Amino acid sequence: MKLIFITGNLEKFLEAKKLLGEFGIRLEQADIEMTEPQSDTLEEVAEKCAEEALKKVGECFIIEDSGLFVNSLNCFPGVYSSYVYRKIGCEGILRLLTGSADRSAYFMTALAYSEPGNRIRFFTGRVEGNIATEQRGKSGFGYDPIYIPLGSNLTFAEMSTEEKNKFSHRSRALRTFASWFLSRHEEK
Ligand code: IMP
Numbered sequence: 001m002k003l004i005f006i007t008g009n010l011e012k013f014l015e016a017k018k019l020l021g022e023f024g025i026r027l028e029q030a031d032i033e034m035t036e037p038q039s040d041t042l043e044e045v046a047e048k049c050a051e052e053a054l055k056k057v058g059e060c061f062i063i064e065d066s067g068l069f070v071n072s073l074n075c076f077p078g079v080y081s082s083y084v085y086r087k088i089g090c091e092g093i094l095r096l097l098t099g100s101a102d103r104s105a106y107f108m109t110a111l112a113y114s115e116p117g118n119r120i121r122f123f124t125g126r127v128e129g130n131i132a133t134e135q136r137g138k139s140g141f142g143y144d145p146i147y148i149p150l151g152s153n154l155t156f157a158e159m160s161t162e163e164k165n166k167f168s169h170r171s172r173a174l175r176t177f178a179s180w181f182l183s184r185h186e187e188k
Contacts, residue, residue: 001185002026004061006053011141012064016174019165023178032056042067042079042110043122050112050120060115062177066169068093068143070131072102081143090135090146103131107147107169111177123180125172140164 001024005016008031017027037048045065053063067081073096077084084092097103111123128150135145137157144156149167156164165171 002028003181004028004030004057004059006030006032006049006057006061006063009141012170015161015165015168015170016062018161019171019174020178023182025178025181030057030061036065036082039079042108043124045079046110046112046122047120050114054114054120057114058116060113062111062113064109064111064170064173066107066109068105068107068147070097070103070105072097072100072104085142090143093131093143093146094134097131103133105129105131105147107143109169109173111170111173113177113181121180123173123177125169125174125176127167127169127172129167 003020003025005013005027007013007029010029013027013029020027032053034049034052037045039045039048042065046063049063049065053061067078069075069078070093106126106128109125111125113121113123130148132146132148132155136155137145137159139159140157147156148154149156152167154163156168
């Protein structure tokens with residue numbers, strides 16, 4: 001079974017490819033030109049992206065938007081995670097948390113699935129954890145070097161893709177999606 005993942009982020013693609021491969025879903029990457037819309041929720045961003053992509057892609061695809069929500073910063077950067085990463089990076093988040101006793105934070109993914117002629121479906125995934133006190137690890141991307149999921153002492157950047165997939169927001173959204181996708185396929 002083949003499916004397209006629309007993303008310009010190779011790391012995201014490789015995580016998803018590995019995970020969906022376990023469900024027998026063969027993922028292909030498509031990187032199409034898009035302006036990321038600003039919205040108040042990840043679901044709205046994923047929906048707008050899916051609607052834009054739908055105009056260009058005539059096959060079944062998934063597309064997602066993720067963000068880091070730091071509790072003591074009122075869930076900042078949240079939907080602005082990409083902009084904030086570009087502006088201040090991991091170091092900036094560490095600086096904002098200097099002296100903070102509460103370093104708890106969650107990652108969320110909103111995943112949209114689209115197929116010709118049907119409404120867009122949404123799947124979410126969330127992981128709780130903490131912001132490390134310093135950057136650790138070389139794997140992954142984005143905020144991975146400063147994020148420690150609950151249940152581990154390692155940052156995402158210290159994990160292999162398989163390990164990150166045991167915990168991550170993206171893998172949780174993808175697993176929910178895969179179960180739904182496969183059960184639906186069996187019904188047909
Ligand atoms: P987007 O989903 O690509 O818009 O991601 C928003 C921001 O969060 C970007 O700066 C990403 O690098 C970062 N981000 C998204 N997912 C992850 C992840 O799994 N680990 C670390 N950073 C992430």
